[in-house]
Amino acid sequence: MTNKKRNEEMAYEKLKRAIMxxxxxxxxxxxxxxxxxxxxxxxTPIRSAFKRLENENLIELVPNKGAVVHNPSNKELEDVFNLRIVLESYAAKLAIPKLTERDLVVLNELMEQELESYQERDFEEFMRVNGEIHAYPAKIADNKFLLREVETLNQWADCYLILRDEFYSMPLEDVKSIPEHKAIISKLRERDADGVEEAIRKHMLSTLSDLSERSSIFN
Incomplete structure (x- = not known):
């Protein structure tokens, strides 16, 4: 890696960590x-870092003002999470007839990785695994257009987790996403289409509610 690339990577990582x-x-x-x-x-490397962070929706590059850390509105959060309910519920219903025992093993392994990453306070890994869990039904459904949209919305949600979640201060017993993911996987295992839709809805609305409430920590 050249010094230029090394400096770009360092600037990006330090800025992203500061936001986290x-x-x-x-x-x-x-x-x-x-x-x-x-x-x-x-x-020069800082400009490159700003551009990467803008692509991840963590900062906005405003003309004549420079970089500003993104401040999502509650409506923006609602729009993304409500759309995720629709798309991920649809993906789960498409996945159920194609679901194999191997798929269930993979989902259980992802759950173990999610728990481990939280215990180790590895936020980047936690978000990666979280995205894998949410995208997996669309992968099983084998619909590349649906998968692309689900992954795009997951990326938006990642930025909201970074900006508003209390990852580094919340004890494990208070984390809602892990048992909510288990509930979704349980309904997939039972091939319960209505049940999995309700589990996804409950999880999304729970996360939305928490992120909306936590906007006050920045005041």
Whole structure:
């Protein structure tokens, strides 16, 4: 890796980590000059890092203002999670007739990885596994267009988790997503189409409610 690429990667990782740890908060302006002084590097790799973070919906590049940490509205959250209910419920219903024992083994392995990543406070791994769990029914359904949309919405949801979730401070026993994922997988195992739709709806609305309530921690 060249020094240029190394600096770009370092700037990206440090800025993303600062957002995850709430050292940079939604709505906060982040200038190239300030980051350059903090990281003791030129502005060129910082611009590249800003662009990557913009692609991940974590910052917005505003003309004549620079970079601002993305501050999603509750309506934005509602729009994404309500659409996820529709698409992921549809994917699960398509998946049920094609579901194999091997698929169930994979889902159980993903659940174990999710628990382990939370216990180790590895947020990046937790989000990766979370995305795999949510996308897996669309993969089983073998509908590439549906899978693409589900994965895109998962990426949006990841940015909301980074911006609003209390991952680093919440004890394991208070984490709702893990038992809610287990409920979804249980209904898939039972081939219960209505049950899995209800489990997905409950999980999405629970997450939406938590993220909406937690907007106050940035005030």
């Amino acid at each position: 740890l709430k050292r940079l908060i939604p709505g906060q302006r982040v200038t190239e000059e300030w980051v350059s002084k903090e990281l003791k590097m030129s502005r």
